[in-house]
Amino acid sequence: MEYRRAKVQGGTYFFTLxxxxxQKILCLPNNVFLLRDAFRYVMQKHSFIIDAVVILPDHLHCIWTLPEKDQDFSTRWRLIKSYFSRRCETILPENISISKQKKQQRAVWQNRFWEHLIKDEIDFQNHIEYIHYNPVKHGLVKSPKDWEYSSFHRSVRQGIYDIMWGAGEEIIFDDHIGNE
Structure with missing residues (x-):
């Protein structure tokens, strides 16, 4: 079976990488900065809007809106992943020296990523909430406000969320919301 991606010009997409x-490398401080640099670098050449994002130790979720006459999210992800992979700090296995690892081409990302074309405003809101609640879902924090690597804080500053949203409650999402 051949996998086909839904591509819509100017579309809004939810992604999981x-x-x-x-490997639990994404939240290492230098790698967080590097990932941000990778996004900025690619956005300068291939613009898009990041509507929401969360970076977790071994995966990330985000929602992008592409420019009106553009549907090419795959190139953007290829460039982001490549930029990050060439420069990132990985956790070395104890039995491999740094010089030996440099000779080997190490894989940083799984080859594929998962995307979902956002259908409407309700779908958009559900996926944003899924993104912001994800660190709680994984037991990393008790409240979205406690996770540093999330657009939740931007949403609070914009008045979209109260700072205590998702604190002290379990939010259950339908099976079709999110994927990892």
């Missing part, structure tokens, strides 16, 4: 073998 996962590190190779679920």
């Amino acid at each position: 996962v590190t190779e073998k679920r």
Whole structure:
């Protein structure tokens, strides 16, 4: 079966990207800065809007809106992943020296990523909430406000969320919301 991606010019998409073998490298401080740099670098050449994002130790979720006459999210992801992979700090296995690893081409990301074309405003809101609640879902924090690597804080500043949203409650999402 051949996999086909839904491509719509100017579309809004939810994405999930996962590190190779679920390496917990994305939240290392230097790698967070590097990932931000990768996004900025690609956005300068191929614009898009990041509507929401969360970076977790071994995966990330985000929602992008592409320019009106553009549907090419795959090139953007290829460039982001490549930029990050060439420069990132990975956790070395204990039995591999740094010089030996430099000779090997290490995989940082799983080859594929998952995308979902956002259908309407309700779908958009559900996926944004899924993104912002994801660190709680994974047991990393008790409240979205406690996770540093999330657009939740931007949404609070914009008055979209109260700072205590998602704190002290379990939010259950339908099976069709999010994917990892």
